[in-house]
Amino acid sequence: KEGVYLEIQTTLYDQNDHLIFIRDVTRLQLLEQMRKDFVANASHELKTPLTVIKGYLETLGMFKDNLPQSMQRGIDNMSDQSDRMENLIEDLLLLSRLESNDKRENDTWLHISDLFSAIEKMAQPILLPEHTLVFSEAKGAQVYGSYNELYSAFSNLVVNAIKYSPNGGEIRVKWESDDVSGLFSVQDEGLGIDPRYIPRLTERFFRVDKGRSSKTGGTGLGLAIVKHVLLHHSAKLQIRSQPRFGSTFSCHFPMERIKNDVLQGNDNLS
Ligand code: ADP
Numbered sequence: 001k002e003g004v005y006l007e008i009q010t011t012l013y014d015q016n017d018h019l020i021f022i023r024d025v026t027r028l029q030l031l032e033q034m035r036k037d038f039v040a041n042a043s044h045e046l047k048t049p050l051t052v053i054k055g056y057l058e059t060l061g062m063f064k065d066n067l068p069q070s071m072q073r074g075i076d077n078m079s080d081q082s083d084r085m086e087n088l089i090e091d092l093l094l095l096s097r098l099e100s101n102d103k104r105e106n107d108t109w110l111h112i113s114d115l116f117s118a119i120e121k122m123a124q125p126i127l128l129p130e131h132t133l134v135f136s137e138a139k140g141a142q143v144y145g146s147y148n149e150l151y152s153a154f155s156n157l158v159v160n161a162i163k164y165s166p167n168g169g170e171i172r173v174k175w176e177s178d179d180v181s182g183l184f185s186v187q188d189e190g191l192g193i194d195p196r197y198i199p200r201l202t203e204r205f206f207r208v209d210k211g212r213s214s215k216t217g218g219t220g221l222g223l224a225i226v227k228h229v230l231l232h233h234s235a236k237l238q239i240r241s242q243p244r245f246g247s248t249f250s251c252h253f254p255m256e257r258i259k260n261d262v263l264q265g266n267d268n269l270s
Contacts, residue, residue: 005029040096043089050089054082084217091221094152095204098228107145107233109259112138112175112184115147119155119173123162130168133158138175140262143182143253145233153229156222157186157249163216165190169246182258185250192243201239202227226251233257 005028009021057079064072097104116135123133143150154173161171169189176183193201193208200206205220223237226249230237234254241247 036096036099039092040100043092043096046085046089050082050085054079054086057082084219087217088219088221091219091225095221095225095228098149098225098232101232104232105146105148108147109142109144110147110150112141112143115151115154116173116175118151119158122155123158126159126162128162128168131162131165132168132170133162134170134172136172136174136176140260141175141177141182142259142261143184143233144257144259146229149229149232153226153251154184154186156226157251160218160222160249161186161188161190161247163218164188164247177258177260180255182253182255183250184253185248187246187248189246192245192247193239193241194243195241198239198241202237 003026004024005026007021007023007025009023010018011021013019057075060075061079064075067075116138120133120135127133158171158173165171165188167190171189172185172187174183174185174187176185197206197208201208202223204224206223207218207220227237230251234257236252238250238252239247240250
């Protein structure tokens with residue numbers, strides 16, 4: 001990670017000549033690395049004290065019934081907040097891992113239907129009775145990637161669709177593919193998003209409605225995680241939304257990352 005980092009840009013000057021810009025970005029690169037290391041180390045260091053706090057809270061919880069009501073509420077509150085903090089630390093660590101390419105597991109061919117089953121299992125406990133969760137047919141469809149990373153990205157999109165549909169509605173999880181690309185999408189009939197916020201959604205800690213997001217237990221890192229996972233898979237995120245009518249988050253995978261056992265063979269990557 002030492003050495004000189006140069007950013008090179010070329011533009012066409014006139015018909016035959018090119019202008020080449022070379023910028024020394026070593027200092028920027030070092031600062032960026034320091035930021036990444038700091039976040040990774042700080043998150044890691046926060047884990048141990050939090051585990052101790054959670055352990056004692058669990059013990060306190062066992063004697064809760066003998067305590068006055070105000071203290072019972074206090075214990076519940078502390079448990080909720082320490083769960084939130086744990087989620088935040090886990091998400092920060094995941095984001096750090098995604099940013100440092102060196103710790104990635106190998107990509108393999110994954111069945112979309114396996115990912116769908118795991119997501120359905122994860123989502124069932126957080127669905128409201130007013131929600132309907134529908135999965136499309138994905139028989140034989142495969143994507144080339146990391147199971148854990150794609151599971152995190154896809155489940156973040158499904159959890160968001162549930163969280164931001166407080167009045168219920170249908171949530172459609174779809175896989176579609178043709179000869180040129182594969183498309184994973186999550187469509188909801190929830191709150192929707194004002195178009196001016198869409199370009200900022202994948203920034204770390206960006207939330208449209210901070211009050212609502214902290215109530216729903218979000219960390220503000222979900223879509224940043226999605227963005228990084230898709231980057232690893234040469235895939236692109238597309239967000240379409242209409243306030244009060246719902247949103248669709250689509251992940252477009254390139255042809256070489258997808259295949260279908262049933263319809264076609266594409267063994268370029270195996
Ligand atoms: P959070 O943990 O706050 O959900 P995310 O990074 O997952 O963080 O999402 C960022 C913000 O994008 C959310 O706070 C929310 O305002 C908005 N958002 C994400 N998904 C949806 C959705 N399906 N419908 C409406 N708003 C959404």
